[in-house]
Amino acid sequence: MKTLFLTLLFAALATRASAYPCSSTSSCFFPPGTCTYQGLEHTGFLNGWVMNRLELADPLECEPLPPIGGTTDQVYHVTCTVELADGATMHVLSGNVAMTVRIVGLGPYPYTREFSLEILALDLSALAGPSGIVLRKDPNLAAPGHLQQQEFSPNYFTVSHFDLPFELSLDGGQTWSKMESVYPTGLDESGPVPARAATWGGVKATYR
Numbered sequence: 453m454k455t456l457f458l459t460l461l462f463a464a465l466a467t468r469a470s471a472y473p474c475s476s477t478s479s480c481f482f483p484p485g486t487c488t489y490q491g492l493e494h495t496g497f498l499n500g501w502v503m504n505r506l507e508l509a510d511p512l513e514c515e516p517l518p519p520i521g522g523t524t525d526q527v528y529h530v531t532c533t534v535e536l537a538d539g540a541t542m543h544v545l546s547g548n549v550a551m552t553v554r555i556v557g558l559g560p561y562p563y564t565r566e567f568s569l570e571i572l573a574l575d576l577s578a579l580a581g582p583s584g585i586v587l588r589k590d591p592n593l594a595a596p597g598h599l600q601q602q603e604f605s606p607n608y609f610t611v612s613h614f615d616l617p618f619e620l621s622l623d624g625g626q627t628w629s630k631m632e633s634v635y636p637t638g639l640d641e642s643g644p645v646p647a648r649a650a651t652w653g654g655v656k657a658t659y660r
Contacts, residue, residue, distance in 0.1 A: 474641045479608045480514040481553055481569070481599065482528050482639075487610070491637040497620045499629035504542075505535040506616075506637060508551070517567060517601070518557040525572065527552050532579060534587060536620070545581035549574065555599070569597035569614050586621040590630060593617035613638040 476483030491506035508530045515526040527550060534545040552573040558566040574589040589595060597614025615634035621627060 473609045473611050474639045475607045475609055477606055477608070478514045479517060479601065479603070479610075481517065481526060481555055481567075481612070482508075482511040482514070482530070483608070483610060484511050484514055486641050488640055488642050489612075489614075489637050490640045490642070491616070491635050493636060495635050496632045497618075497629045498632060499620065499622070500538075501620055501622075501629070502537045503534065503618065503631070503635060504537055505533070506635065507533045508549075508637070509533075509642075517565065517599075518555055520557045520559045522557045523554065525552060525554050532576065534576075534579065534581075536585070536587075543582050543585060545576075545579040545585065545587060547579040549576055549578060551575070563602060565601045567599040567601075569599055569612070571595035571597065571614055571616060574616065584622055584624050586625045588619050588621075588625075588628075590617040590619045593634075595634075610639060 474483060474487040476485055476487055478484060482489070489506075489508040491503075494502050494504055496502045510531045512529045513526070515524065515528075518524045529548060529550050532545075532547060532549040536543045536545070550573075551571060554570045554572055556568045558568060571589065572595075574595075576587045576589070579587065595614055595616050597612065599610065599612040601608055601610045603609075613636065615636055617634050618631045619628040620631075621629070
């Protein structure tokens with residue numbers, strides 16, 4: 453019976469194909485462990501380049517979600533991998549990045565906790581890749597999203613997604629090319645993420 457209820461719950465929660473339930477003992481926007489935010493769609497830029505993949509993983513934070521009617525702005529430090537294509541050539545950017553998310557508590561709802569999301573900032577300037585290639589969140593466009601969570605002790609089952617508008621520069625940030633449409637990114641459960649040394653100047657050295 454519980455299995456059937458979970459199946460029906462996730463069918464109701466998965467409001468878009470890019471968002472999948474992620475199981476974790478932590479309740480937050482970005483649960484640590486095997487939960488990752490992934491984008492797997494092929495979305496083009498106006499200059500002809502294409503983003504094939506985005507992965508945000510290995511968060512150093514797990515801040516509490518706000519109560520109903522509450523709002524919090526949270527900063528997460530994560531590893532990021534981006535795959536870009538220029539025709540038949542693949543380019544990979546990777547490194548540690550900081551993202552700021554605004555979370556607003558919605559509800560009440562009988563079986564789920566719901567939250568609206570907005571990615572306020574995603575600093576990709578530290579990504580290492582081919583010379584001159586720089587990616588950033590479009591500073592002039594919003595990046596909205598939604599999060600739903602259900603608790604089945606001892607785990608939380610979270611469905612979360614947001615849309616990212618990106619800009620791409622091929623000359624080190626002097627000129628920028630916009631995305632043709634927003635890039636959908638959803639929380640998914642992947643394999644274990646290799647441990648990384650903390651490189652945030654001691655601000656966050658261990659998981660909380």
